[in-house]
Amino acid sequence: MPWRDIWRKFVNYFMFSLTGICALVTVGVLFFILGYLVWNGGSSLSWAFLTHLPTPVGEPGGGMANAIVGSAKLLLLASLIGIPIGFLGGVYLAEFGGRSFPFVVRYTADLLNGVPSIVMGIFAYTIVVLPMKHFSAFAGGLALGVMMIPIAVRSTEEALRTVPLMLREGALALGASKWKTIATVVVPAARKGIVTGIILDIARVAGETAPLLFTAFSNRFWSPGWNQPTASLPVMVFTYAISPYEDWHRQAWAAGLVLLTLVLVANVAAKLSVSGRSAR
Amino acid sequence: MPTASAPPKRRPPGLIQGLRSGDTFAHVLTLLCAASILLVTVALVQQLYVNSTGALHKFGFRFLTGRTWDPVSGDFGALPFVYGTLVTSALALLVAVPLGVGAAIFLSELAPPRISNAMTFVIELLAAVPSVIYGLLGMFILVPFLRQYGEPFLKHTLGFLPLFRGPMYGVGMLAGGLVLAIMVVPFIISLSREVLLAVPVEQREAALGLGATKWESTWQVVVPYARIGIMASVFLALARALGETMAVTMVIGNDPKINASLFAPGYSIAAVIANEFAEATGDLYIQALVELGLVLFALTIVINGLARIVIITTTQKGSAH
Amino acid sequence: MKKLSILSMILLSATFVLASLVAFHSSRSSATPIPAPDTIMLNGAGATFPYPIYSKWFSDFNKIHSGIEINYQSIGSGGGIRQLLSGTVDFGASDPPMTDEQLGHAKTKILHFPTVLGAVVPTYNIPGISQELSFTPEVLVGIYLGRITKWNDAEIAKSNNGVNLPAQDIVVVHRSDGSGTSYVWTDYLSKVSPEWQSKVGRNTSVNWPVGLGGKGNEGVTGLVKQTPGAIGYVELIYAVQNQIPYGRVRNAAGVFVKADLAGVTAAAASFAKTMPEDFRISITNAPGKAAYPIASFTYLLIPTKIEDASKRQVIKDFLTWMLNDGQKEVEALSYSRLPKEVVARELKQISQIQ
Numbered sequence: 014m015p016w017r018d019i020w021r022k023f024v025n026y027f028m029f030s031l032t033g034i035c036a037l038v039t040v041g042v043l044f045f046i047l048g049y050l051v052w053n054g055g056s057s058l059s060w061a062f063l064t065h066l067p068t069p070v071g072e073p074g075g076g077m078a079n080a081i082v083g084s085a086k087l088l089l090l091a092s093l094i095g096i097p098i099g100f101l102g103g104v105y106l107a108e109f110g111g112r113s114f115p116f117v118v119r120y121t122a123d124l125l126n127g128v129p130s131i132v133m134g135i136f137a138y139t140i141v142v143l144p145m146k147h148f149s150a151f152a153g154g155l156a157l158g159v160m161m162i163p164i165a166v167r168s169t170e171e172a173l174r175t176v177p178l179m180l181r182e183g184a185l186a187l188g189a190s191k192w193k194t195i196a197t198v199v200v201p202a203a204r205k206g207i208v209t210g211i212i213l214d215i216a217r218v219a220g221e222t223a224p225l226l227f228t229a230f231s232n233r234f235w236s237p238g239w240n241q242p243t244a245s246l247p248v249m250v251f252t253y254a255i256s257p258y259e260d261w262h263r264q265a266w267a268a269g270l271v272l273l274t275l276v277l278v279a280n281v282a283a284k285l286s287v288s289g290r291s292a293r
Numbered sequence: 294m295p296t297a298s299a300p301p302k303r304r305p306p307g308l309i310q311g312l313r314s315g316d317t318f319a320h321v322l323t324l325l326c327a328a329s330i331l332l333v334t335v336a337l338v339q340q341l342y343v344n345s346t347g348a349l350h351k352f353g354f355r356f357l358t359g360r361t362w363d364p365v366s367g368d369f370g371a372l373p374f375v376y377g378t379l380v381t382s383a384l385a386l387l388v389a390v391p392l393g394v395g396a397a398i399f400l401s402e403l404a405p406p407r408i409s410n411a412m413t414f415v416i417e418l419l420a421a422v423p424s425v426i427y428g429l430l431g432m433f434i435l436v437p438f439l440r441q442y443g444e445p446f447l448k449h450t451l452g453f454l455p456l457f458r459g460p461m462y463g464v465g466m467l468a469g470g471l472v473l474a475i476m477v478v479p480f481i482i483s484l485s486r487e488v489l490l491a492v493p494v495e496q497r498e499a500a501l502g503l504g505a506t507k508w509e510s511t512w513q514v515v516v517p518y519a520r521i522g523i524m525a526s527v528f529l530a531l532a533r534a535l536g537e538t539m540a541v542t543m544v545i546g547n548d549p550k551i552n553a554s555l556f557a558p559g560y561s562i563a564a565v566i567a568n569e570f571a572e573a574t575g576d577l578y579i580q581a582l583v584e585l586g587l588v589l590f591a592l593t594i595v596i597n598g599l600a601r602i603v604i605i606t607t608t609q610k611g612s613a614h
Numbered sequence: 615m616k617k618l619s620i621l622s623m624i625l626l627s628a629t630f631v632l633a634s635l636v637a638f639h640s641s642r643s644s645a646t647p648i649p650a651p652d653t654i655m656l657n658g659a660g661a662t663f664p665y666p667i668y669s670k671w672f673s674d675f676n677k678i679h680s681g682i683e684i685n686y687q688s689i690g691s692g693g694g695i696r697q698l699l700s701g702t703v704d705f706g707a708s709d710p711p712m713t714d715e716q717l718g719h720a721k722t723k724i725l726h727f728p729t730v731l732g733a734v735v736p737t738y739n740i741p742g743i744s745q746e747l748s749f750t751p752e753v754l755v756g757i758y759l760g761r762i763t764k765w766n767d768a769e770i771a772k773s774n775n776g777v778n779l780p781a782q783d784i785v786v787v788h789r790s791d792g793s794g795t796s797y798v799w800t801d802y803l804s805k806v807s808p809e810w811q812s813k814v815g816r817n818t819s820v821n822w823p824v825g826l827g828g829k830g831n832e833g834v835t836g837l838v839k840q841t842p843g844a845i846g847y848v849e850l851i852y853a854v855q856n857q858i859p860y861g862r863v864r865n866a867a868g869v870f871v872k873a874d875l876a877g878v879t880a881a882a883a884s885f886a887k888t889m890p891e892d893f894r895i896s897i898t899n900a901p902g903k904a905a906y907p908i909a910s911f912t913y914l915l916i917p918t919k920i921e922d923a924s925k926r927q928v929i930k931d932f933l934t935w936m937l938n939d940g941q942k943e944v945e946a947l948s949y950s951r952l953p954k955e956v957v958a959r960e961l962k963q964i965s966q967i968q
Binding site for chain 1 (some may be wrong): 315316318319320322323324326327328329330331333334336337340341344391392393395396398399400402403404412414415416417418419420421422423424425426429430434475478479480482483484487488491493506507508509512521522525526528529531532533535536537538539562563566567570571583586589590593594597598601
Binding site for chain 1 (some may be wrong): 655657659662665666669670672673674676683685686687688689700701702703829830831832833849851852854855856946947
């Protein structure tokens, strides 16, 4: 009956407009945040900011070079720990597992994700910093890496699950062993989803402050190697934002901007490297 | 690789075995990685337990029902923090899930691929914003807005509910929940969109072929097909909401009291640990804070369990798994 | 697809090359040398309040002695004490002096070295009021206990003749995070009010009877600025840098004093004769007409036995420099200098470090 069809058409347009609004709201919030960062911190961005060490309050020319390098180091170590373990764990859950063990692992992964980052930091402090008797970039990278594992596991598993059974069966029917099927057929088919999960993972961990306060500590100077405390962008943002000085506030915003830019670059690079045909 | 001059080798008898052990190797390796999560969790719980034994003995179950948090007299109770954590996280999900899933549907079904990719790219950046910045923005933008416009509006329209009564400071559980919502929505959007995009096109075509409108096809076929993946993203969002510290503490008012109104200031477990751990001196004080961490852990177990039960009892056939 | 993969590879390599150039360049420039192999690095942790002046001191010290890098981070007074006791840092820093219980946990004796003085001021935001308010101790206690709830209360009006206080609700703001500032504030309130002492007490973190919690001095400042009718307590340095109004407080001699650098130094000086040997003292509610009543030292915590001879020398040299030249730099950053008598006694204490 036409009345009913008119209603259905209306619902169609209405609901999709609603979803469009949802998307716009979210994107709008981000642009707002970015705009705020640029507005407040843009004036502090300069070549000096990117290449110099921090200076005391009131002295011009200070920068966050050590924090930028420090964040890069920490994220590198965290990724080296978190991504392989998380990825392989996700492969297990999607490809190998039975019923009860994967259930327990999934459940536990969600639990770990919910642990406050400060508790993770304290945990890393007690098992790494205390025995070593000093703060270090290594401890910081470890704390962040452990935080990355549960997210990587879950997102990899979900991405692998989207690959249709047909692809797996086809490969197996052609005589490939299970691991070969996974490595050469399933994972490449799911690579976009896997990469998205990893990017989200890195992004989330890149902005974490609390775990670093007790592990990597921070440093006003350069931090050679992995055994010394190191500065990092989130900690600098935190330290400067809670100070009383206007100049340091602006630098905090600028640091936030730099951090977002770093993540953006990583995002672009990763997305580009897995572009092309995939399962969808 | 055998050289040209060497005689061709006989097929090694263990070829099948070799393949199998390759599989076995893969199985064991990935199993170990998955098990690492269990290992870390056990170690974490053990550390939490060991570092809070004094408080556990002193308070027992009273800790869960106690409402006072007094570092000077050594009287600690977790109830206001549990309440604040639950309320802010629930509010965050109530806002973020419809918003996030809605946006994900738009990005996967309606938006042209270029626009979808560009918008998703931008949304994923939101996940990288340090929580300190969310907190500062919350304090400078959201809180004044709530105090001057948001909360009076809610009071005016929905003030008959006990949720929207009382003095309006701007800071409070409403602000906390909203900030959390914005922080977790990128996870929901990004992961849900991936899962929705992966739904086989045949499913959509089948529905459309039967005469469904695009929305009906999306809502009644595609989304249910992807529901497990969407649920996974919601769990991730929930986890982040439960454990968020910096941003929440800047806008929630930090008052350990239980109040029915969302306008009232509250306090969450993660926030109080972040606020007081660095300065806490005195064994009982530190142990009480660590015990709060244990309580949060237990809370997470319960919430996750309940959510999973709900999902299992309402799962229909015809999903991706 | 191949083109895009190549593009991404180029992008990644370019970023890597750029980053290396940046690191290389900065390591070469004289403003930011990468430490030479014989650099001595020390780590310290503790109070947030003196972070700006400590980072200035360590930076200036590094300019004079280029091989010495002293890295200090603010993780809170309690955190600093804990790290010092665990041995993960070379020295600590704290606003409240260490308690006997904490000192008992230490493996070697810990020395307290006061470095600068700070003050805590009551800041407020009352719509329509631009004059400076005067607070008596009783009023402050009454507000923070929740007994005085409106700005036009008789007790407040008593000491503020001529100010047209509105019938506005008072919104109390305190610190949510544990802090030395809270310690000083509650220490003062405990001294002037037995009721406060028994009901709430003094600590870096207490069970506040009323009020909202702001995170950090910044959080309190922000809340007070935004909330009409709010009152909060912040370090003087924040009030000055952010140009927010703060009131006078009546001191033990009955004089209403507005916090300034000189008044704080006077508070410390009035205790100079009665100061214990280890410098662990509270200087709130100081006697003396010019003394500001809510002031405090902040301390560097140095172990007496330092095994590493080069580190030991660095610390001794730094302390000597800090007490002489370092003190000249503090007032520019809104900290108060140590009184002369205290400086003299500290210089003597340096010899105890072995």
